[in-house]
Structures are given as structure tokens and as C-alpha cells.
Amino acid sequence: MKHALIDLEPLRVSRVFRRLWAGQLLSAFGGQLAFVAVMFQVWDQTSSPAWTGAVGMAQALPLIVLGLFAGAVIDRVERRRVYLITVTGQLLTSALMAGQLIVGPVPVGVLLGLVAVQASFGAVGGPVARTVLPQLLPRELLAGGIALNRIAFQGAMLIGPVAGGLIVSAWGAGVCYLVDCLSFLAALYGVLGLPAMRVEAVARPGLRGVQDGLAFVVSTPVVRGALITDLAATVLSMPISLFPVINAERFGNDPRTLGLFLTAIAVGGVAASVLSGSFTRLGRPGVVMLAGSAGWGIALALFAFSPNPWVALAFLAVAGAADTVSVVSRSTIIQLHTPNELLGRVAAAEQIVGQAGPDLGNLRGGLVAQASSALIALASGAFLCVAAVATVAATTPGLRATVVREKV
Structure with missing residues (x-):
């Protein structure tokens, strides 16, 4: 323990x-x-x-x-x-x-x-x-x-x-x-x-330095796969914009339930952080990240079909825990595989993906729900997330290998 x-x-x-x-x-x-x-x-x-x-x-x-x-x-x-x-x-x-x-x-x-x-x-x-x-x-x-x-x-x-x-x-x-x-x-x-x-090796000035950073991200499979996995989890399956609709359709539009949705995700995240030794000591952040991202999608799919509010909150807590597992492992992968002279540019790309991805995901969820229903928007996003993570896992062998090693 x-x-x-x-x-x-x-x-x-x-x-x-x-x-x-x-x-x-x-x-x-x-x-x-x-x-x-x-x-x-x-x-x-x-x-x-x-x-x-x-x-x-x-x-x-x-x-x-x-x-x-x-x-x-x-x-x-x-x-x-x-x-x-x-x-x-x-x-x-x-x-x-x-x-x-x-x-x-x-x-x-x-x-x-x-x-x-x-x-x-x-x-x-x-x-x-x-x-x-x-x-x-x-x-x-x-x-x-x-x-x-x-x-x-x-x-x-x-x-x-x-x-x-x-x-x-x-x-x-x-x-x-x-x-x-x-x-x-x-x-x-x-x-x-x-x-x-x-x-030691300073970046080239202006756009050339930015291009060097982007070229490294695109040409390094492990770093590229880590960022794509994060985009899959956020752009395809971010649920927050759908919470009010799901709360109204499933749980009587109770504002107390709506407030608990976000709290449940945060509680799951904190729990995963408290128990993070269980995965940070494994030495295989790539496998852990893939499992966490897939777990996020699976938990949201189960949340989408939960008729009971307490069961739904439990699945959101699981999703929050999976998100923390994925985020910690992704950052570990990027920092271990990025040379020091490129770390600022790659960290900037990670920050943009990590903060802009959820905004795009909430927009996607709202548009799909407007055209169909909140259930379709949430469930389809969750399934697409799992499929995208599986694709990254299949096409990026480096993420499945032990990656705690000297930087490339």
C-alpha cells in the first residue's frame, strides 16, 4: 500500500x-x-x-x-x-x-x-x-x-x-x-x-525556431503519439458542455446534481494523484498513458448510459482518475524524450494541446448534441476516443515499450 x-x-x-x-x-x-x-x-x-x-x-x-x-x-x-x-x-x-x-x-x-x-x-x-x-x-x-x-x-x-x-x-x-x-x-x-x-544549443530566432520545435514533435513518434492521444481524449470526448443537457434529461434538472458532476471528476483526479505511486513507479509511462486515456473514454461511455445519478457520478470519478493518470504519464513521456534545447517549444505545444483541446471538445459536443442528442454526442465521442487511442497504440510501438531511458 x-x-x-x-x-x-x-x-x-x-x-x-x-x-x-x-x-x-x-x-x-x-x-x-x-x-x-x-x-x-x-x-x-x-x-x-x-x-x-x-x-x-x-x-x-x-x-x-x-x-x-x-x-x-x-x-x-x-x-x-x-x-x-x-x-x-x-x-x-x-x-x-x-x-x-x-x-x-x-x-x-x-x-x-x-x-x-x-x-x-x-x-x-x-x-x-x-x-x-x-x-x-x-x-x-x-x-x-x-x-x-x-x-x-x-x-x-x-x-x-x-x-x-x-x-x-x-x-x-x-x-x-x-x-x-x-x-x-x-x-x-x-x-x-x-x-x-x-x-547549451540555443534555438534559432523567430519562425525558424518555432518550425524546428514543430518538426521535432512531428518526427518523434513517441512525443507525437502522446500529444495525439491527449487530443483524442479531449477533442473527441470532452463532456462538460453536455452536463446541463444530460442533467435536465436524466436527473430532473437538479442544480445540485449538475454541480456534483464537475466535483466528481475533480475528486477522482485527486484520488488518482494520492495513489499515483501505483503508476509513476512502474517505469512504463507510455503504457500507463494509453490505459488512462482509454479508461477516460470507457468511463464516459458508461456515464452516458447510467440511469442512476450516483452511479453516473461514480463513473465520472473514474473518468477523472483516468484523466490524471493520462496527464501525468504524458508529461513524463514528453520530458523524458525531448532534448533540453527543445524542451521549451515542446512544452509550449503540450500546453496549447492541453488547454485548447478541451475547448474544442466542448464545442464539438455541443454541436453534435444540437444536431442529434446529448446521449449520441457523449457516447459517440467516448467510442471515438477509445478507437483513436487504440490506433495510436497500434501504430506507435515506442509507447508500448519501457520509455524511462536516456533522452533521444
Whole structure:
């Protein structure tokens, strides 16, 4: 049982990682508070779902526009310096948002502009954060470090929104922004403890550097297969946009059930992270990733046909656990098989796939449901996901082999 629990060895062996992890945990919590505050403030000022939808666009657009170019910059410049700049930028932006405690609420356009600026720093900070672990941990502890980062993120998602709602209700949105700003101080403290991380073979400037990164992804079967597997799971079978319809058709449109759908996925994810030692110690992240992605599709297919709400929630929890297994294993594969001089660009591609894929998947689900039904949209996506994962497994032998080895 001890070996099934999350591997805490990375926290024990590396003081630098421990300090960085604590800062990331606190900043993730602050980020969840800020997200709740932004959504509340936008809705309170506009009463418009179009404007609340624009919050997602303000976050996603900088990622899409800047992502790959940010990766090329990360592979040209000393990475600790880039990381410091991005965290400092996020801290200052959060401080401007917290300034509403003094000057009062700003117009929605200004607020969304600040969200976009902070997302721009995040578009660079996310990939550079993914390049850090291989510099801090031995290869055999890399999967454990990724799992620890994952549970920090999931824990913040479980607690942050509830805490954000309570804080906004009691003291207003400005206090959430203030807490977010203070949490970035913790993140900055973690980054300041990092050693210098120079790249020996710097990337070519501009589009040529971006093309080199994309060429590596396309020409490296294991990395390509890992990203395609993630796209199969998210674009083909993301269920979140279908939850309101399924809740109305199956479970009497009870808002309590609808709220539990997302909670169930998060609970399953946290459970898988707590027990991540059971798969991070196996040394075969490729097989584990394929199994996790297939498990995600199978669990969603069973959810689609569940007539009982408690059984449905159980299958969603299984899906959340499978997603965590897949995400941790995918990141392990990519970091183990990417040369250090390309890691920024490949991490940027992974971030875009990981964040844009679910948005496209929710759009696909909504369009298919509009043309047919929610059941068809969910079940067809789940079956397509399993078929796509099976195809990747059959055509990418490297993913089925033991992949914890020296980088290619």
C-alpha cells in the first residue's frame, strides 16, 4: 500500500523543488480565487453570458497567439530569468486588479484587458515551468514530481472556487485579487531559489525556431503519439458542455446534481494523484498513458448510459482518475524524450494541446448534441476516443515499450 501512495521522494531529496512546489501550490489557490472573482464581477456588471464567455477568450487567445513563440524564446534565453519575469508580471497584474479595493470596480473592458495581460505572462510562464523539473530531479523521480504538481493544481481546484465564493460574498472580489497577489509572492520566492538554467544549443530566432520545435514533435513518434492521444481524449470526448443537457434529461434538472458532476471528476483526479505511486513507479509511462486515456473514454461511455445519478457520478470519478493518470504519464513521456534545447517549444505545444483541446471538445459536443442528442454526442465521442487511442497504440510501438531511458 505504501508504494501505491503518491511519491513524496521528490520533496525530500530536493529542497529547491520543495520550495518551488509550495509556491506553485499557493499561487494555484490564489488563481482559483481570482477566477471566481473575475466571473462574479463580469456577471455583476453586465448580466451577460456573452461577457462571461469573453473571460475564457481573454485567457485562451494569448496562449494560442504567443504559445509557440514563447517556447522558442524559452529555448534561447536563460530560463530562470524568463521564469522570474513571468511571475513578476503576473504579480504586478494581480496587484493592479487588487487596486480595485481602493479605486472601486473598473469597467469590464479594463478588467478583461488585465486578464489578458496576466494570461500573456502565463503563456510564457507555463512552458518554462515545465522545463524546470528535469533540471531539479533525477530521471527516476520525474514522474513523481509531475504527480505532485498535478495534485497541487487539483487541490486548488477543489478548494479554491468554494473559498472564492465565500470571500466574494463576505468581503467582495477585491479581496480575492489581493490574496492572489500575495500568493504570487510565494511563487516568486520559489522561483528565486532555482539555479541558473542555461540552454547549451540555443534555438534559432523567430519562425525558424518555432518550425524546428514543430518538426521535432512531428518526427518523434513517441512525443507525437502522446500529444495525439491527449487530443483524442479531449477533442473527441470532452463532456462538460453536455452536463446541463444530460442533467435536465436524466436527473430532473437538479442544480445540485449538475454541480456534483464537475466535483466528481475533480475528486477522482485527486484520488488518482494520492495513489499515483501505483503508476509513476512502474517505469512504463507510455503504457500507463494509453490505459488512462482509454479508461477516460470507457468511463464516459458508461456515464452516458447510467440511469442512476450516483452511479453516473461514480463513473465520472473514474473518468477523472483516468484523466490524471493520462496527464501525468504524458508529461513524463514528453520530458523524458525531448532534448533540453527543445524542451521549451515542446512544452509550449503540450500546453496549447492541453488547454485548447478541451475547448474544442466542448464545442464539438455541443454541436453534435444540437444536431442529434446529448446521449449520441457523449457516447459517440467516448467510442471515438477509445478507437483513436487504440490506433495510436497500434501504430506507435515506442509507447508500448519501457520509455524511462536516456533522452533521444
